[in-house]
Amino acid sequence: MADILTPQDPSIILQAIGISKHFGGVQALKEVSISACAGEITGLIGPNGAGKSTLLAVLGGDTRPDAGQVLLAGVDFVGQRRGSAAQHGLVRTFQQASPIPNMTVLENVMLGGSQRIGPNGLGVVMSTRRLRTAEASLRDDALSLLAQLELTGLENRLAADLSFGQLRLLEICRALMAQPKVLLLDEPVAGLNSVETAHLGQVLAGLVDGGLAILLVDHDIPFMLGLCKVVFVLDYGEMIASGAPEAVERNPLVRAAYLGDEEDPGLSGEDH
Amino acid sequence: MMKADNVGVHYGAIQAVHGVSLEIKAGGFVLILGPNGAGKTSFISALAGIVPCSAGKIVLDGADVTHVSATRRVRLGVSLVPEGRGVLKGLSVKENLLLGWHASAKERRGSFSTGLGEVTEIFPRLSERLEQDCSTLSGGEMQMLAVARAMLARPKVILLDEPSLGLAPLAVKAVYAALRRLSELGMTLVVVEQKNVPITSVPDRTLVMREGEVLLDMADGRPSEAELAELYLGGRR
Amino acid sequence: MLFTIVEGISLGFIYALVAMGYSLIYRTTGVVNFAQGAFVMVGGMATYWALGVMHMPFVAAVIVGLLITALVGLILWMALVLPLWKRGSAGFVVILATLVFGDLADNVFEKWLGTNPESLPAWVSGRLVIGSFGISFEYLVIIVVSLIIMIAVGLFLAKTSTGIAMRACAADRVTSQLLGISPQSVGAIAMVSTAIFGGLAGIMLAPVQYTSYSIGLTYGIFGFVAAIIGGFGSLPGAVVGGIAVGLIESIAGRYVSSTYEVVIALVLLLVLLVIRPAGLLGKATDI
Amino acid sequence: ACGSSSSSGTSSTSSSKAPINIGVAVGLTGYLASDDVPFSEGVKLAAAAINAKGGIDGQKVNLTVQNMDSAASTGVTVVTQMIDQSHIDVLIGGSVSAATAAYAPILARAQVPMVAASVLPTDDQWQFSTLQPTSETNVDDLGFVKSKLHLTKVAVIYSETPYGEGAAARMTAEAKSIGLKVVSSQGVLTGATDMTPQLQKVQSSGAQAIVDVLTGPVHIVEAKDAANLGMHIPIVMGQDTRSIFLQSTQAYPNVYWTALGAQVYPHNSNPEVKAANAAFLPIYKKTYGSAPGEANAARGWDSMQIIAKAVSASKAITGTKLDTALEHVSYAGTETVYNYTPADHTGQFSVANPLGIGHFVGNKSEIVYTASS
Amino acid sequence: MTALLIVGLPILLNSSFWIYNVTLISTYAVVVIGLNVLVGYIGVVSFAQTAFMAVGGYGVAILTVNDHWNPWLASVVAIALAGVLAFILGFPLLRLRGHYLTMATFALAIAVYYFVTGAGFTGGAVGISAVPVLAVGSISFGNAVPMELLTAGVAIVALYLVSKLASSHIGRDWKAIAAREDVAVSLGVRVVNRKLMAFTLAAVLGAIGGVLYVEATSYVSPDLYSTTIIVNLFVMLFIGGRARTTGPVIGTAIVLVLPELISSLSGVEGIVFDALLILIILFFPRGVVGGLASLWNLLLARSRRHEIQPVPQVEGSEVISG
């Protein structure tokens, strides 16, 4: 059913083939295949409990699938050490916002760039020049990212004191700080208002222009359809459709399982 | 039946809510909108009693409940569906629902199985997951559980903090359809949202908040998407 | 061999009783209470006071002993854990506070009743003799009481709405408040019951060993080891863990070296944890 | 749970001489608290008695009691503090041998003599002991097993402390010389709460009696575990308090115990020792009633009296002079007669064994054997 | 500056008691500074610190007394041994989480305690005495003043080192691991590496403290590494203030000196000491240093609203309880 892009496509950077995963009696994913290309936003939608977050966890290397392969730039890293995904340039955000509560906003963002500096404990103790400049450039990058997502002014607040929406933005900042090749975003606009949603959309679009691949999960349909080049649809752990957004939106299976039958899903509609 | 009078909320030195007043009529439907950090959660939490008011007072059925604990307010008929769903790790879905049912005053609650039947009809997904540890539910499933749990408490006022958050379009419709039914049954609803949602009934009161203050207080209706964007944008520093 | 095993098991049940205390308070409040050992001491010493100093009848003395232990538990809750809890203190601060409280209890009882070890009379007399091997009925009492408590508490937590409410508190206090549960009183109930279990362990322990102001630490530690081995928070786990510790200790002591029995027991524990990082009956998600 | 101190003795009397500062380092808590608490009480009683008579030749006694928690590390801190802060002239040490060993070099460096109730680590001129050398105890216990119980195969159970390990070694050696055979020798950690493994090994070794060199609550554990194992052989217990012996006997009737001077009283074979007890025990009873620690208190009393004797002999309260005087003290105490010489810092080598073997019948204790009888 | 005063004053006053106390405080402070890296910053609640102290302490005692090594060489070898052991043991141990890790390290510490009590070459319960002292030329560290200067110097270096690390990107990783290990992993923080390094660093500092103590007292015995000491190390850290640079030193000083100050309360000083600790925990839940810091912040903000307590807020890494 799913018309996967051919693996030969050179712009494919992330590819998952035949992923299955079950929890006890729940088959969360059933032979799911998906791919994402550099310079594109790929969408993943589906009803609640369809297995989207589980798939992201598998792609991010946090959950080990029962079967299947995950290729990142051609390298299979299923079963590798935890965290190796990030070192290969794949970073994800969580569906439940996950700041480090006792660190400031700025520190949270700078944390994202941690692996850019490397271990170098000795350098720290000697306080080498190289390290100091690295740290300073990290700080500059972090501040400009915060500005980009309009969080300027909050950098010295403790992350624990932010509101829900602010946390989501912070989390995206932090992920970008790692300068990933692939970014997995789990419901980034849940909890953002329409203005911020639109703004974030622009930011993301700008990022992929720079060659990043984004795999996006969200329930905000206009947002998704407007941004994504390709959309995959999961239902009960199975891929029920994929392709261009317009085609997916018209797909009767998708309408039945996810969007509802009325023409206007009424998400941004007005009732009076 | 519930009244907030000049309510303020502080977190240490940060003031999140500046003197917000709101009168909620029995059986009414209040919608509170606002961008991030507007203080919506803080305000609704103060109504539920999980955050202390630093100023003003809260009256329920004519009695001052400003200093009544959240635990007692539940018995008095105020239920909150918190932001972030209040997941009780280690408890099954069914146990969650049982607690919700147990929280209601004896005279108001029917039998647990009837209540369970009602909510699983609205959220069939939950009936497939009754024995699952609720911390392993998907995000949307958790949200359904949280709403269902509050409904089982048969409150007089149900406060919902962004109930559509993370729900699939169909599920959002299901939740709002359910809320509408509750409203028709005479339950008072206070809903916090950021975006406009598919509400088929017209709220009899809409507040738009920003930076802890009320920007717009509108009776019988709500602002259009464009008006809302205007208000939010105007609020940005 | 058979005797060594039975001996290890009965010893294990003493640890199990203490381990269940740890698990109960943890399951219901999320608190790791290191004053658990102190309850064992208070139970034994307070009963000794009622019996040996005040010359009360046995049953009355046991009741008084348990009441005093419950009171100590309540004080611990009201004066120490609750204020820290309300403030949302990190778990480790609470642990430290309970540790210090345990030491304080030791010091108070040392001042009050002195440093002499004391015994309590047996609950039942006689020995069960089967063939060539025999064991005091007192050990059987410990086994039976522990099992009854385990089953009763387990059922209570799983089936009654109060039990479920208690577990809800451990998971998320704010949400449980929203469900009309008062974390304060749930915690108080949990702490007092834990205190009573600990006290009961101390009272049953005194006839087969002894009681003294300083007995708490040993049982606190080995009860904790048992709770961890079994899987922290699990009641059956506490019993399994207790038996495991008892068996390892008695078998190592008998067949390997009594000097190194504790070392052996602990090294085995380390190995076990490396193989099963969540204990015998714990789930990986509980970590 | 660290150091504590208290001072007793007053300076209000007319005496113009400087008081003698005596430090007392004892385990008021920890595994030997049941020995050291009464021990320190005995020291205090003696100091009070001496001061009530106007001091030692007019020199008041000023006590500084510090708790070292039965731990060597705390002992080092506490003794360092007493030397520097309280300027002690002499130290009375408690029964924790490891602690004695730990601070012995510090005292030697500061030239402060010590009279300890434990075994001594080295042959240092500054250290004296009031504890019966292990050989004494052993001969007594083994002699009892041999000549009273008429048994030949014994098991030795010892605590894993300097005292216990030393005693077990001596005992095994000496058993042979009196025609006994040690068939099993088992160590027990201090603070143990289970002794079944050791007792099982004893059982399977075919021992006809157990002789132990344990102290403290482990005695009770030993008796109860033996009862639970269904054992019947006699257990001859090492030095301890009456209360612990009584509780042990209640669990396991076949218990005999090593009785110290005050516990042997009034059956002491040496009339001088008997007289010393006759003087001391009423004083103890007056303050502590029927508290079970009289034997350890008596040793504390003796320690104080030995120092008093040395002070009045040398007219010195400090340093080498006092130390030399201690090396020549001869004193009939409640435990025994102490005849210190430069070569014998236990004072026991030339003295008849003062110990006895006790046994409880119901709540009444009786002395069933004395070595010299 | 303050450090200079604290170290210098006892010497000026010529109070051997205070010189000894500063030595003792510095010695334990080194151990607690190590513990702070683990418990305070990276959120690894390890009780194994006394085990590594024992490796240091017994290492130097055995190598010098039994094998007649030069004390300096023995010290370095003992400390290095502790580091290597920590590195090797860290691999399996650090896989464990939460209470289970705590328990495993606790087991390690008690096992070491019972082992040195039972073993022959460690001198059993008696321990080893007359450990040769360190010396440089004619300066013998057997004398109180040089020893005080040595230990204080080591403590200051350790303090500087750890504070430097804590304020760097490494410290940021530490805090992130403490609060949300999964998040740190997802951001590419080398969690295993960081934990292992922190564990080794703590062990080395523990061993240095162990060596210094034995060198200062010329004596080693099992009870230096008993459960009481383990608990005391934690009390020192928490009373002082976790994840605070100076917390370990202040805490160590309080725990070691407070008993002396109240030692005139004959008989009840244990009770009073515990009660004081409880009061500190209640009123300064983030330790004395943390408490003073937030008091200072409040003054700075001139806020009079601090009495309002918001919803239970994370006060630090939820290390142990959920």
Ligand SMILES: Nc1ncnc2c1ncn2[C@@H]1O[C@H](COP(=O)(O)OP(=O)(O)OP(=O)(O)O)[C@@H](O)[C@H]1O
């Ligand atoms: N540990 C687990 N144990 C049992 N079931 C689980 C576990 N984790 C996830 N599930 C189930 O797997 C299914 C897929 O969950 P997942 O979180 O991937 O859904 P989702 O598509 O992200 O949904 P949502 O849009 O609501 O976030 C759900 O039904 C969930 O209940």
Ligand SMILES: Nc1ncnc2c1ncn2[C@@H]1O[C@H](COP(=O)(O)OP(=O)(O)OP(=O)(O)O)[C@@H](O)[C@H]1O
């Ligand atoms: N516990 C807290 N401590 C300190 N400040 C807080 C705390 N909770 C919220 N705040 C601050 O109070 C303000 C209002 O927050 P609140 O959560 O009420 O906003 P909200 O309208 O619900 O936003 P959102 O739509 O993003 O959830 C924000 O600036 C936030 O940073």
Ligand SMILES: [Mg+2]
């Ligand atoms: Mg999801």
Ligand SMILES: [Mg+2]
């Ligand atoms: Mg909110």
